[in-house]
Amino acid sequence: MVKRINIFVLSIAFCVVLIPFSSSANEWGxxxxxxxxxxxxxxxxxxxxxxxxxxxxxxxxxxxxxxxxxxxxxxxxxxxxxxxxxxxxxxxxxxxxxxxxxxxxxxxxxxxxxxxxxxxxxxxxxxxxxxxxxxxxxxxxxxxxxxxxxxxWNDKIQARRAASFVYSRKWTRIAVLHDKSDYGQSLGEDFAEHIRAKGGKILAIEGITRGDKDFTPVLTKIKPLKPQLIYFGGMAAEGSLVVRQMKRVGLRKTHFMSDDGCYTEKDFIQAGGKAANGCYVTYAKQPDPAWVKKFEAKYGPKQTxxxxxxxxxxxxxxxxxxxxxxxxxxxxxxxxxxxxxxxxxxxxxxxxxxxAFDTYGDRTGSVVVIYKVVEEDGKRFFKQMIF
Amino acid sequence: MSYLLNPEVIINQIINGLTIGGIYALMALGYTLVYGILFMINFAHGEIFMFGSFGGFAALTYFVNSGFADAHPGFSIIIAFLVAMIISSVLGALLERIAYRPLRNAPRLAPLISAIGASIFLQNVMMLIIKARMQVYPDIIPEKFIEIGGVSISYFQIFIILGSIFLMVGLYLFIQKTKTGKAMRAVAEDREAASLMGIDVNRIILTTFVIGSALAGAAGVMVGIYYTQINHMMGFIPGIKAFTAAVLGGIGNVAGAMLGGFFLGLAEAFGVLFMPAEYKDVIAFGLLVLVLIFRPRGILGEVVSERT
Known part of the structure; x- marks a missing residue:
């Protein structure tokens, strides 16, 4: 009996010595x-x-x-x-x-x-x-x-940057659309908050459904409010349809602005057709051009x-x-x-x-840039705005 | 809310609703025709619509690349419609022959499951063909608008509304005035009696599938031209909405399907005025639930005796 207890005590002691040793190096395995x-x-x-x-x-x-x-x-x-x-x-x-x-x-x-x-x-x-x-x-x-x-970057930076650009253009009557996703909705609501803080007027915040193709009813609803800008929080498939259908319901002088989800040549500029011209989107600074060249030689045009x-x-x-x-x-x-x-x-x-990352895992010092879809010499592309 | 009762908004919403409603109605006809004759729901109808849309897309892309579309834009669109309608009809006929005819005398659930299987199969076939990327219809004709005051109407919208009405009137005349149409009505009334009278029931059923599918193919090209984006899943939601429209109007009833389609389109457009826009789908399916509870036979439907 005594012997067994001894072994038991010994093994516990052994474990106590061992646990801190192993955990200090690899507590997560x-x-x-x-x-x-x-x-x-x-x-x-x-x-x-x-x-x-x-x-x-x-x-x-x-x-x-x-x-x-x-x-x-x-x-x-x-x-x-x-x-x-x-x-x-x-x-x-x-x-x-x-x-x-x-x-x-x-x-x-x-x-x-x-x-x-x-x-x-x-x-x-x-x-x-x-x-x-x-x-x-x-x-x-x-x-x-x-x-x-x-x-x-995170959307706090993106929304603030977009809002200050809109403010600098003196557009104060704004309607916000979003796609109800974690991404689009929080971005749209952040943007609206920044606009309100700057004294702008948010005329409407409306959600749409991802995968839907018909946004004319909601755009017709927004139209009599006479917004100067429609901000869209969401992806390019829906964004390019929104710009096309804005023209259709007669929102022809209203500007359109969106986020990095719409910064894609294929799904926004090409899919949006002529209606995409003059739209604004936010995205990062352009990456190293030498890298872009290498990438595009291998895979074709870079998207986002x-x-x-x-x-x-x-x-x-x-x-x-x-x-x-x-x-x-x-x-x-x-x-x-x-x-x-x-x-x-x-x-x-x-x-x-x-x-470099801050303590939360966010990238420090990220910069969000405003781009505008322009047509020059028959080519349509995202042009960086000086702002 | 006062701005919602602005006449310009109301007129614009009527146009928006009729446009999407015309597309729903064309698709709803396919459901209703098949149901009228076979008492089965062809759940692969949305995929027939999707294949038609891709057929039109292939034709138009070919014309744009060959330069033909620049010279004859109108003519290329007509050909795209024909190509789409032919592809859809062939697909509809094949489905009937392969997936439904062997199960014609099986219990009712069997063809329904076969239809769902066909629907999933066709979605995946198209996914493999297009590598699961969204495709964009080429802009062949620049979109023009009529503007009266604050009302803006696109020529595309007029084209879809008139085009769908034209096809529906054509179908109605076909069913009412031709010999085949008469035979279709007879088969719908009583299949055994019709076959005793010398009507080739198999041929009539095949014809029904071909006609319903051709209408879906035309709707597919309309959607492609109007909304520009198509993908392999595009048939799913419109398919369910069109089914809703068919039930709303009274499934099995041709006029009811047309009415149901336009009614559903208008309900969606006007519903958005009184509710947040994200509830658009809720309106459509909420209507379906209400109709099923309070008037299960639909707006124009008659009580059909249950057959075993």
């Missing part, structure tokens, strides 16, 4: 990549459907970074791209799948704020780092999730977030390279907490400019 196995970088974006050009663009940007890197410490790096449909439920399913894949070290994504928000809870459960190139909703970084980072995705993938891979330890048997061991800290400490001069 580790990822082990066995010898000869690849390192997987996850990706969650809409690859089929109405906003697929945005998602495929993100995939190309990530793929380019991964292919350029090739391998880390003798392990090839591969991209595992998943189609998250820009929506919560499928993003959560993909998050569960990728976080439980022992070879996945981290993820670029998710594309839409509505997907990133629920998926970040799953990633937080498994402590797998995610870097979104395109989810701009403010609350994503305000929820105290340590593993979420983004290489884009491929530069941010390229930087996100690079940051993730650099952090892996920094913290991975090679074992004698050829396997790699990566501490999840160490990886997260390495990403948080990033100081990287990327193609979208200097990148």
């Amino acid at each position: 580790t990822i082990t990549i066995p010898a000869g196995k690849p390192i997987k970088i996850g990706l969650g974006a809409m690859l089929t459907g109405d906003y697929a050009s945005l998602g495929i663009d993100i995939k190309y940007g990530t793929e380019m970074a991964v292919q350029k890197k090739g391998s880390i410490l003798g392990h090839t790096v591969v991209l595992q791209a998943e189609d998250d449909g820009c929506a919560g439920p499928s993003s959560v399913a993909i998050a569960e799948k990728l976080c439980n894949d022992p070879l996945v070290v981290g993820l670029v994504g998710y594309m839409c704020s509505g997907g990133s928000k629920p998926a970040s809870d799953i990633h937080n459960k498994y402590k797998v780092v995610m870097i979104s190139p395109s989810s701009t909703a403010l609350e994503l970084t305000a929820r105290g999730i340590p593993i979420f980072f983004r290489t884009c 977030f491929s530069p941010q995705a390229y930087d996100a993938a690079n940051i993730l891979m650099m952090a892996v390279e920094k913290v991975a330890e090679k074992r004698p048997n050829g396997s790699l061991v990566i501490g999840k907490k160490a990886l997260r800290d390495a990403v948080a400490d990033t100081k990287h001069n990327g193609i979208t400019g200097e990148i």
